[in-house]
Amino acid sequence: MKLSREEVVHIALLARLGLSEEELEKFRGQLSNILENFEVLQQVDTTDVPPTAYPIPLENVLRKDEASPSLAQSEILANAPREEEGCFRVKAVLE
């Protein structure tokens, strides 16, 4: 499985991950090699085998909808790179 440059660019965009030219080329080679090795999975007969998402069978875990104390607004915002009037400040979403 050889990844093309365009594929890596596309995937990086999906993940919103900026990459330098050098990184792009390096990852393309390394990931192609990794995916080639993972072809081994196609040898396994998985007909009628259900997928496992979680190793321990748990039913949907629900709790009562009750109010309980949470962190203060100031604590939540303490790590914010930019804040304004008690909100997270972001760059303009609409241009």
Added chain:
Amino acid sequence: MNLYDLTIHQAHQLLKNREISSIELTKAVLERSAQVEKKVRALVTITEELALSEAEKADKRISDGDFTPLTGIPALVKDNMCTKGIRTTCSSKMLENFIPPYDATVVEKLREAGMVLMGKTNMDEFAMGSSTENSALFITHNPWGLDRVPGGSSGGSAVAVATGEALYALGSDTGGSIRQPAGFCSVVGFKPTYGRVSRYGLVAFASSLDQIGPLTKDVTDSALVMNVIASYDARDSTSVNYPVPDYTKSLVPDLHGLRLGIPREYFVEGMEKGVEEVMRTAIAKLKELGATVEEVSLPHTKYALAAYYIIAPSEAMANLARYDGVKYGFSFQETESMWDALEKTRQFGFGPEVKRRIILGTYALSAGYYDAYYLKAQKVRTLIRREFEDAFERFDAVVTPTSPTVPFKIGEKVDDPLQMYLSDVCTLPINIAGIPGLSIPAGFADGLPVGMQVIGKPFSEETLLRIGFAYEQATGWGERKPPL
């Protein structure tokens, strides 16, 4: 004997009998840290002032008669578990200045038990790696050979316990990140059953695989820490509500009546001669101690690596989507565009291995590849899990090496990610199946540590501790100290 070389249970006896105080013990450990840190660099943050004030409180508790076996005992926590008011970096530029507003459940429980928190340990960035070389902050050295890696991702925790920078430490294990460094540093590392220990406050890597556990100097200490951290927690929806025993009750130095399986697939290609010899001797010892030992076959083992490295990055890429430079963490500001800021925040905030896994995971989940990679890997996961279930119909536990090699040289595998991934080949099937695994010191090959892994069915922690304890009492490999 140096105070920093004490186990938890030895220190507890001395504290209880007022032969030492927690302050004395804490100072001895801090001095030891100052001495060895120059060589090994295991710690991201040292909380000296906090430690001394907690030690003082612990001494007060002890004199009031209100204490537990962990009261006044110096400990370290891997830097991916939230500690209120103390920087939690995940050894990443992304979180270099992140100060959590709350404690992880495990930290909260240990604090209630009287832990003296000494600081936070170095790790592979976001726990992605097998050598601690992926830390964006600095690399950590193996005390048994300073030019060698300590294993990873909980490398800092393993080194700190091996060198006496703490009496015990917490690690997290997604594909071997507690057991493999424990094996590489000759300490005891325990990954409990998935859901046994709350993950609330653990920075998420791969949510269906992650589990927290202790790194300790011996098996008794492992049981003592498990007694505190094993619990049901409503704040972790994958926490399992299953009774927590007193794990120290399982520490019986005898293996009569136990059936152990040795899977032949774990003794093949890539395994070093020295590791194999240590394992043969260890298995003979387990027989001597009364266990019945038989070979078993787990044929799907050879697919575990590929399945793991599809599932773990897929979950990781979803978990890491939260690092957007808006709510906390590193934030790229020198642009007007929101999209550009987002991409550059992630470009400059994440290191190479994290980026590699984000790309791999995004690829495996993307349109056209989901069925061939992610879904296929999840089906293979079912087969691996079933294979273990079948084995545990016949056996009480399965015994393997923790790693196919002794600690490798720093720099040896950094440019070959696939070779690096292979160093988890014996440990990651256990996370895929969600079962518990214990790594205990099994001996040395050319002066470098070899770990033995004992694996059991879900919630068989007591059986694993019993096997580990019996073996440890009969051999004492963990008592050897690194030449620092």
